Amino acid sequence: MSAPSIKVSQPIDWTGIAFAVILTLVIVFPLLVVGTWAFTNVWRFPSVIPQEFGLKFWYQTLARADVWSSITMSLTLATTVTVLSAIICLPAAYAFARLDFPGRDILFFSFLAGHAFPKFGLLVAIAGIFLQLNLIGTFWGVVLIQLVGTLLFMIWIPVAAFQAVDRRMEEAARDVGASPLRVFWSITLPQAGPTIAAALLLSFVGTFYETEGAWLIGAPQVRTLPVLMISFINNQPVIQYGAVLSVLLWVPSFIALLFARRVVNSGSFAKGFGA
Amino acid sequence: MSVLTIKDVTKLFPGGTKAVDSFSLEVADGELVCLLGPSGSGKSTLLRMVGGFEQPTSGLITIDGQDITHMPPEKRPTGMVFQSHALWTHMDVFKNLAFGLKLRRLPADEIKRRVEAVLELVGLGGYGSRRVTQLSGGQQQRVALARSLVLEPKILLLDEPFASLDQHLRERLREEVRDIQQRVGITTLFVTHGQDEALSMADRIVVMRDGRTEQIDRPDVVYRDPQTPFVAGFIGTMNLIEGTVSNGTFTRASFSHPLAVADGPATLAIRPEALDLVAAEPGAAKVHRVTDYGTHGLLDLNLPDGTRVKAMVDHPGQFKNGQGVNLAPRAVAAYRDNKQIFRSEA
Incomplete structure (x- = not known):
């Protein structure tokens, strides 16, 4: 390399x-x-x-109740999705990395499938199902749709991270008396930690910025910051509202980028994609 | 008092290859036994079965009479040192050593005392707060040894622990490990493919090939009296000359030597240091190359049919390339059908 x-x-x-x-x-x-x-x-x-x-428009924008409620909504949503995604995906990623089971490879690549189609078409289809389940316009409906979007990152990157952990380290921990669960908690997870942290961050940021799903499933009751920004840009004659929100929205992505560099540099990201 | 018994252990890998084939061994209390063999001989698989990381297909493994054959590694009274040291890089040295003790819920001051004591034992007193990655390869391997010893296992398992170290360090560390092992008096099973390591450290050597035992003996016996041509060729340098015996004489090309065995094919084994040379023209062999090592010389000889023979001489200056010599072995062994059929001592 x-x-x-x-x-x-x-x-x-x-x-x-x-x-x-x-x-x-x-x-x-x-x-x-x-x-x-x-x-x-x-x-x-x-x-x-x-x-x-x-800073006139900063004061005006930040004085609006809908801006604050959408910031809160976006943060709550991104946090919820990331935590749920971690709970679901990390054990699955570990299974993909370490266990051999029938259909493993097909299942592994199936996570790409969601990204291989025009996303909007898929969303509309899902929205149809959600409508019957009374999930349209609800917080959990948006959580569910965004969970789907995080699966790829949250499976593929941690799989690479787990695969990179030296199995001898895990065996050495078993050897000194740790149960398999304890080994995962004390050895595997900390070893894979930095890369998994980056995956969590990517999934947080990805959810934070996601607009199509949030808009289609959530509108009008659930309004995230990007959805609000789009409506500002579309409906307000004043350009500055949209601009202020855009600048606000840069902050998390900037932080995420700083961390993401680590993953990309370490090559784990590339490994996750089979390189 | 800890005795390791391995009885009729067989390990089949998926696909049907026998990694270990009805292997039996008893390691006495405080003894260091070396499993020696080329890669693929099943020695590591055997060690990993004792450690609990592989399951035998059949057979029995006991420690002090207790059956541990199917016990998970965390329940076994064994401590393993891995080839790649396998230290936990996200912990410092102290935490690496304390991890197992904490799992046993020992009080903090007891943990501290034992960790410091074992660090002294491996010559790394005061290194507790060092990061693992700050240590040299030799120090890392010593920490790995300490991590196993601190738990006072009944059986210590060493899986080619020096393979990743350079030659000089390897020699120093194997003396240290042997010292520590004898001081602690721990029963030890040691895997290596390096004969030097086995010869210098072991109480007994098990020479393995294709998952089976070729010979189990003290190091000097394995060297002086190899029971099969494989052991003869694997330990030390050995001239293995294929030939035929008729009327009590072994013959290969122009070389012949009296050999009191029945007629038929045979493999003659002669150590280079047990082969005297007598200058003669044309002679049975020709000197191909002379290498002077200072303390001694090594001669490469060719029989007329191209067979290579090595001989060790005290004064290599007396020989020159192309010169003819006669071969006068002081000690030989002979093999037929993979078994020793004759042996003479110098």
Whole structure:
């Protein structure tokens, strides 16, 4: 994996630099615009920079009851989904990693299936079922639909993490007198810990940002922050409300990215996908 | 007083290969027995069955008369040291050693006392707060040994514990481990594929091949009197020369040697150090290469049909490439049908 770094003086790669600059512009520029809008009080055409900067719309946005209730909703929802997902998926991941049972491989790859179809079609079908079960517009309905979305991350990444744990370590723990359950708790889980933490974070963030399912199943009673943001952007003539919410929504993803780097760097993520 | 008894143990792997084939052994109290064999000889599988990590297909394993054949590893009075040391990297040295004691619900001060005592024993006093990853390979393996010893198991199991260490460290550590084992007086089963390790540490050696015992004996006996050509070839350097016997003489190409056995094919075994050379032209063999090790020399010889023979000489300077020599073995053993049929001592 890690090739020794060889220092060779190379000619300046102008094409590469050009690509980097263009990519940066394409990615960063919209972010910059949204960021600027969030801190703008007045910005009228044709001025290139806003006439007046300020936190006016932060006060206004944060003064709204629906914003706070949706933040609470999003956090509660993401936490509930992540905890439930961990309870369901971690033992399953351990089974996939360590046990051999009939249909193991097919079952393992079936978690990809949910991601292999246009998601919206699947959601509509599920919404039909939920309607009959009276789950539409309920908190638990949204929890259920988002659980499905976390399965892939929460199975595949922990499977790689468990597989990476040295079996001799587990055997050594059995040897000194630990029961299989104790071995899992004291040895396997801490060893796989950092990678599993990253999976938990990814699932938390993924749930936090998920809009389609939350909107289709939850609306109008259950409103998460991203769903609220979309309705702001669609229905409000004032751009700043949407911009402020967007900036608010960056915070968790930024934290998640810092942690996710760890998984990607360690290669466990890639291993989870069979690399 | 702890005696390990293995009786008629057989292990079939899925697919029908016999990893261990009706193996029996009794390890006496305080004895260190080495299971020696090439990879795939079943020695590790056997050790893992004693430790409880593999289930025998049939047979019986007892410790002090108690049947442990199907007991899970956490219930067994055995302590295992793994090849890869298998220390828990998320714990410091103290916690690694204390884990088993905590599971036994010993009081904290008792745990502390025992951990410190065992760290002293393996020469790592004061290392308790070190992270496992900060230790050198030799220190890690010593901690692994301490982790087993601290629980005072009846039987200590060592699974190629020095395989990942360099030669120099390996030699030092095997002396240390032997010292500790004798001081504690613990009954020990040791798996290795290194004959040096087996010869220098063991009270008795079990030479294994294809899941079966080839020979069980004291190290010096295994070296001096190998019972099968496999043992002869596996322990130390040995010239194994295939030939035929007729009228009391063994012959291979231009080499012949009196051998008082019935006529037929035979394998003659001669240690390089038990083979004298007499300069002669044309001679039975030609010197192919002379290697001077300072303390002694090693000669590679060729019989006319290409058969290679090694001989150890005190003064390699007397020989040069292409020179003819006659072979005069001081001690030989002969094998036929995988059994020893003749042996002479120097």
